Amino acid sequence: MEAALLAWLKKSLPQGGQFLVGLGDDAAVLQWQERSNCVVTSDLLADGTHFQLGQHTLAQIGRKLAAVNLSDLAAMAAEPLGLVVSLLLPDTMTLAQVQDIYAGMLPLCEEFDFRIAGGDTNVWSGNLVVSATAFGACPRSPLTRNGAELNDLLLVTGSLGGSLAGQHLDFTPRVREALLLNERYKIHAAMDISDGLALDAARLGEASGLGVVIDLPSVPISTAAHEITAADADGRSALERALADGEDFELLIAVPADEAGRLLSDQPLDIPLTQIGCFVREPGLWQSSQAGDQTPLPRTGYQHGSQAEASEA
Amino acid sequence: MEAALLAWLKKSLPQGGQFLVGLGDDAAVLQWQERSNCVVTSDLLADGTHFQLGQHTLAQIGRKLAAVNLSDLAAMAAEPLGLVVSLLLPDTMTLAQVQDIYAGMLPLCEEFDFRIAGGDTNVWSGNLVVSATAFGACPRSPLTRNGAELNDLLLVTGSLGGSLAGQHLDFTPRVREALLLNERYKIHAAMDISDGLALDAARLGEASGLGVVIDLPSVPISTAAHEITAADADGRSALERALADGEDFELLIAVPADEAGRLLSDQPLDIPLTQIGCFVREPGLWQSSQAGDQTPLPRTGYQHGSQAEASEA
Numbered sequence: 001m002e003a004a005l006l007a008w009l010k011k012s013l014p015q016g017g018q019f020l021v022g023l024g025d026d027a028a029v030l031q032w033q034e035r036s037n038c039v040v041t042s043d044l045l046a047d048g049t050h051f052q053l054g055q056h057t058l059a060q061i062g063r064k065l066a067a068v069n070l071s072d073l074a075a076m077a078a079e080p081l082g083l084v085v086s087l088l089l090p091d092t093m094t095l096a097q098v099q100d101i102y103a104g105m106l107p108l109c110e111e112f113d114f115r116i117a118g119g120d121t122n123v124w125s126g127n128l129v130v131s132a133t134a135f136g137a138c139p140r141s142p143l144t145r146n147g148a149e150l151n152d153l154l155l156v157t158g159s160l161g162g163s164l165a166g167q168h169l170d171f172t173p174r175v176r177e178a179l180l181l182n183e184r185y186k187i188h189a190a191m192d193i194s195d196g197l198a199l200d201a202a203r204l205g206e207a208s209g210l211g212v213v214i215d216l217p218s219v220p221i222s223t224a225a226h227e228i229t230a231a232d233a234d235g236r237s238a239l240e241r242a243l244a245d246g247e248d249f250e251l252l253i254a255v256p257a258d259e260a261g262r263l264l265s266d267q268p269l270d271i272p273l274t275q276i277g278c279f280v281r282e283p284g285l286w287q288s289s290q291a292g293d294q295t296p297l298p299r300t301g302y303q304h305g306s307q308a309e310a311s312e313a
Numbered sequence: 314m315e316a317a318l319l320a321w322l323k324k325s326l327p328q329g330g331q332f333l334v335g336l337g338d339d340a341a342v343l344q345w346q347e348r349s350n351c352v353v354t355s356d357l358l359a360d361g362t363h364f365q366l367g368q369h370t371l372a373q374i375g376r377k378l379a380a381v382n383l384s385d386l387a388a389m390a391a392e393p394l395g396l397v398v399s400l401l402l403p404d405t406m407t408l409a410q411v412q413d414i415y416a417g418m419l420p421l422c423e424e425f426d427f428r429i430a431g432g433d434t435n436v437w438s439g440n441l442v443v444s445a446t447a448f449g450a451c452p453r454s455p456l457t458r459n460g461a462e463l464n465d466l467l468l469v470t471g472s473l474g475g476s477l478a479g480q481h482l483d484f485t486p487r488v489r490e491a492l493l494l495n496e497r498y499k500i501h502a503a504m505d506i507s508d509g510l511a512l513d514a515a516r517l518g519e520a521s522g523l524g525v526v527i528d529l530p531s532v533p534i535s536t537a538a539h540e541i542t543a544a545d546a547d548g549r550s551a552l553e554r555a556l557a558d559g560e561d562f563e564l565l566i567a568v569p570a571d572e573a574g575r576l577l578s579d580q581p582l583d584i585p586l587t588q589i590g591c592f593v594r595e596p597g598l599w600q601s602s603q604a605g606d607q608t609p610l611p612r613t614g615y616q617h618g619s620q621a622e623a624s625e626a
Contacts, residue, residue, distance in 0.1 A: 042433050129359075
């Protein structure tokens with residue numbers, strides 16, 4: 001199947017760009033610009049763990065594979081350049097089905113102007129596993145997790161919670177937003193929310209050697225989280241969903257207070273930017289109480305196929 | 314487990330080098346040199362298909378994961394810079410076992426001076442799957458598969474066949490050899506032999522729009538292939554093993570005839586370089602006969618988990 005798939009990919013995928021060598025050689029070759037930074041990230045998705053083949057289409061799975069990797073590039077404020085795809089296919093899968101996986105990635109290739117530069121295709125008797133490595137270039141200094149400073153404010157793009165209702169499959173990685181923010185504003189640190197606001201905000205604080213206080217009434221809650229809460233009987237509030245559901249793939253950023261004021265008043269993105277907390281000296285995750293002091297906030301969140309860190313904290 | 318693994322990796326793996334951002338952020342960041350080429354390749358190995366957990370140690374599996382990716386970089390004459398590792402772990406696996414996988418990669422990190430720059434760790438109820446993407450830089454023009462010219466000679470490093478006896482687990486990727494050859498000699502095309510000499514030589518010809526004639530008596534046969542043949546009763550000769558076994562991870566190169574003469578007389582590598590054939594106008598894979606003409610040679614070879622292309626040809 002590999003030879004037939006390669007022939008189809010060469011015909012169907014955009015070629016060229018900065019790639020001197022693309023599909024079909026031992027490796028892809030990209031001509032690099034002077035002195036720029038190369039950003040590399042990898043994500044793997046497995047049937048039964050990250051998606052369910054019966055519930056999700058192959059195109060949705062392909063799209064998600066590309067999108068989660070793009071979201072990691074966004075978290076660094078990198079422009080996507082290419083994606084290398086490794087597939088482990090059930091031996092019952094047809095060429096047309098494999099093409100569906102790639103077809104799901106193509107609209108993102110076009111929207112974000114990157115190339116699928118190669119990969120590795122394997123067949124086995126187990127479940128479908130798809131893995132991709134994305135690489136990009138930073139036009140400016142990359143945004144890392146460890147740059148937040150004491151008294152920085154914590155801002156988030158978009159709204160959170162209820163991603164499982166559909167958002168986790170069709171979200172738009174915040175690539176354009178991250179590039180714009182990093183170009184026009186002074187951003188100290190950033191990450192994308194994949195495992196839930198509470199868990200990821202705690203990680204952002206830890207990476208910077210600080211604690212994080214979240215102002216719960218400020219957290220922007222998605223319509224989906226409200227709808228699921230109204231329809232569901234598990235007793236979790238929409239806010240709890242926004243804190244813990246994960247797979248929002250929104251950006252969490254640390255911004256100095258004066259810059260945050262300018263950013264919140266400019267609202268330079270097509271999606272809302274909301275201040276939801278701040279960085280403090282005491283390590284840990286906190287909520288601000290009405291009395292003005294801080295009480296601990298559980299590090300709720302989601303980790304695929306393993307225990308949430310909540311249990312470790 | 315991911316947090317504990319990350320802490321161990323940060324302590325155990327070499328950091329820094331050209332990496333501005335390494336383990337633990339959303340992505341790795343590498344400071345790129347001026348105008349150099351970035352080479353990217355990916356390989357995935359699955360339990361039951363590419364290795365057998367009962368037969369092979371986790372350190373052997375980790376070593377092989379790094380080595381097969383390095384071999385692809387060698388095929389392009391690229392210097393290894395970094396490796397991004399994605400793991401899909403059986404839910405019974407312990408942290409110590411995961412550390413064994415990485416421990417298998419460490420000697421190669423040191424030998425070839427590259428960094429493990431990050432990755433993705435997942436847990437599921439299925440078999441172990443390990444995947445890695447390697448990236449490197451080309452000090453000169455990368456060696457590709459499509460540059461062979463009519464009447465170029467076909468040369469191979471080392472000796473072939475019988476890799477399953479052990480070589481496939483402890484082979485040395487031909488990184489140093491490829492860099493030296495590309496620096497000092499005029500090499501038209503190259504690839505590494507992963508699926509067997511016959512199949513891969515045919516691919517090298519096809520990529521360059523040419524046929525390949527192999528002079529069978531010239532093929533360097535490994536001691537392992539001779540030993541397996543002596544001990545085994547399946548009737549395959551040592552030469553058949555050298556043609557079809559695969560996983561030799563030696564270099565196959567196309568060199569203009571006069572340059573090949575110089576190269577064969579210099580023998581600049583620590584391992585033998587042997588002329589085993591040439592590129593011809595007629596597409597296909599051929600063997601030279603004693604009468605001086607060409608007869609077809611079957612494209613025998615090995616593809617993991619799918620039919621060998623021999624059946625397609």
